Amino acid sequence: MDEQEELKPETEQVEEDEKLTTEALHEMIVNKDIQGLRETFLTVQDADIAEAADELETTDLIYIFRSVPSSSTASFFDYLNQDAKENLIAALTDKELVKIINEQAADDVTDFVGEMPANLARRVLLAAKKDMREDINRLLNYKEGTAGSIMTTEYLEFIDTMKVDEAIEAIREKGKGAETIYTIFVRDRKRDFVGTVDLDNLIFASKTQRLSEIMNKDVVSCSTLTDQEEVAKMFRRYDLSAMAVLNEDHKLAGIITVDDAVDVMTAESQEDLARLTNMEPSTKSYMDMSAWENAKKCIPWLIALLVLGTFTTMILNRLESQAIFTTMAILTAFVPTLMDTGGNAGGQTTGLMIRGLAVDDFGPKDWAKILLKEFRSALIVGAMVGAFAFLWITIEQYTGIVNMGDISGTGDITNPLNFDGATIWNGRVWTAEFTEHALIFSGLVALTMFCSIVAAKLIGTLLPIGAAAIKKDPALLSQPLLTTVMDAATLVIYFVIACAFFPAYA
């Protein structure tokens, strides 16, 4: 009964957003409420405490680590941001560091040590016990982004001749330090990796069976050099909870668990999102980034796009001197719309490609099939949007949303334009010439849009697929290149069609 009363507020906590606040935590520290702090670490999720602690001073954090037993603060420490970790490591005594570091998993320590100034990294390595220090040093040698760099070396590996009851006993003894006990990795006497046993298989098996009899042999594994994105795809595809990472000799070098794979998936999709919005991806969370760090991720891409945009400026500048653009000022008014539509249509396709490649729905080898599908789809989209544009632009002209200016061909476009649609509608003689001109003009914009959409979707297919084919991140350059190419292409298409439709003004 009591338990139930105690529990309700806790499970509902997440929904009602009654999270631990920084103020509450700070108050306990100021009041030296050690009991309250320890209680907090027993009842509140470590991730939530770490969030509340995010804005605490280092002195407050030190107080926490000095008052709460290190067994309770291990996972809390892991959740802290990099700056907080560095400040703590600089401020704590050697003895305190030894306690904290050795409660961590070697792979987590590797993650933050890798980004630390050398003097702090040295402190951490000195504090780590011999086994852990060796693990960290080994893990630090794997290139970032490989399976080796995200794997953990704390797993259970048993020989295939072991009996089920021996294995369960061994798990009881050695399991506490392992990252997972739900998957047991099995080697033969030559130390080659030969399979895995899930804990449930152990539980369901009879006690005298050997691991070799009950293990899964068709297991999915990767090498230490496998790209971490590839690893995440395998986790998603095969619904794995842990995966073996093998070295070149087919021996177990480490394991990757599903929570690490989830982190990679999140990071990769965040990276794709960043690329699609023309930003340098960041490994820091937004809240941990300063305004200056944030700006540094934005500026290079904006400048690159500005330089690439020079082609558009140049072409538009040249076209403006062409007779047809000087006589028909209305042409210019549709340039942004046409460019936007081309860019948007291509962006949709680029997005589809990046998503499909990210979840392994298809690969570069399927390019011909995909190009054909996108071409078909582009014809439909181009025809429908073009038809709508024809209608809409005709309406725009008749209602005076856009003013066609002087269509007499004298080049005098400075006469006052009508801001009021009614004047055109009623006051202007609605001649057959006007109607013909308006419809031809709508046709010009609609046809340009059709061509531009089809071109954009084809380029939007080829850029990311091409990047993937040469093993580059499909999101890296696709979007900016697409915009640049399409802006320029749309202008040229527009000009050519305009000259064909209105030869009198060309």
Next chain:
Amino acid sequence: MDEQEELKPETEQVEEDEKLTTEALHEMIVNKDIQGLRETFLTVQDADIAEAADELETTDLIYIFRSVPSSSTASFFDYLNQDAKENLIAALTDKELVKIINEQAADDVTDFVGEMPANLARRVLLAAKKDMREDINRLLNYKEGTAGSIMTTEYLEFIDTMKVDEAIEAIREKGKGAETIYTIFVRDRKRDFVGTVDLDNLIFASKTQRLSEIMNKDVVSCSTLTDQEEVAKMFRRYDLSAMAVLNEDHKLAGIITVDDAVDVMTAESQEDLARLTNMEPSTKSYMDMSAWENAKKCIPWLIALLVLGTFTTMILNRLESQAIFTTMAILTAFVPTLMDTGGNAGGQTTGLMIRGLAVDDFGPKDWAKILLKEFRSALIVGAMVGAFAFLWITIEQYTGIVNMGDISGTGDITNPLNFDGATIWNGRVWTAEFTEHALIFSGLVALTMFCSIVAAKLIGTLLPIGAAAIKKDPALLSQPLLTTVMDAATLVIYFVIACAFFPAYA
């Protein structure tokens, strides 16, 4: 030794991409190679067989289900695409259906039944055993996108007074049908949910302890109505492997396991990507979509953007009639560059907001802090990009990349433009007037860019945060609205500054 030989090709398979091909599978079926088929199901991952089977005819699929024992094909069936499932369900006999359906998990069946024509759904429900049918019907009642709709009802729930050895025995007995045995859910005698016990805790506990003594009480849970995106965030935040889903009476209604949460994360990040590229997200994979379905996801957004773009057309059309635009044709040449830069700068910020909100880095309540940070960052970005633009546009003018046209103010802009920079450089008298004019013009574009970047970053912050505050998908309208607002705003800023900088032409 033998095992080792057998294994090597399998574990390396994924890397060398030696996957089972559709042809290989089809050949076994044509040759009625039942032994080969059964062997394939024992040695190849179900996800890989399903991929190879993706393009098989229904008759081939039927042959597979008739030749391979239903225990081997259960998970293979789940991996098949919706169309294949529907075709199979229509074609198989009642007896065969009973076998296949009852090997599935109720939540998986619910997923595909929910999207099926009524007559096929009825066949499935008839084939399902009573318990499963009840589960499916219950799950079908939860609104799509809620925790209830993705939870499974196959879990182990024990009473808190149970002893550890009893629990292990109960797991051995009942665990086979459960989605996970790694987390045991604990209720009290009032059937209220009171905590969880991880299998490793059971293994490490002494046999006579009661579950109430060893269970985790501060567990994270959600309600059947919790948004699935919220559920995925909790899995990521707390590194969970399974989570309890409670009904309004605080009783266990089902559980969600990490693989379902991974599916939600993938779907949500795919949806964000789709929204950012102005597409309707699809629940189907790209390869399963027809060209027409694909086009249907693209067209509405392109048309909506086209209509929204009318404002830009209207403003540009009006501005072109202003004296300054008719005299200084060069102004128009920079319109796309300015609009693109504004749109890109805002898009970066929108992307940051969508990502931060997606991973719960911040929430709408932090809006003031975020707005301040983005404002600071916008000042830096605006100043740097503006400074670069000043330099770059000066270069463009001196090298003749853009031609300034006639700056005498007579309005005669039809005189031939120089395509060759050298002509300008050498042939033209490089007067003090030209220099002054060029520098003022660069200043105009640079200042417009600065204002436009700052405005874009502020709007790019407020749109997604505002959407999240009123519980709407921040990615849904942010990007298109941003583009539209910024295109129009940039034009107006440009015009106002141009009139101030070049009063002689205004």
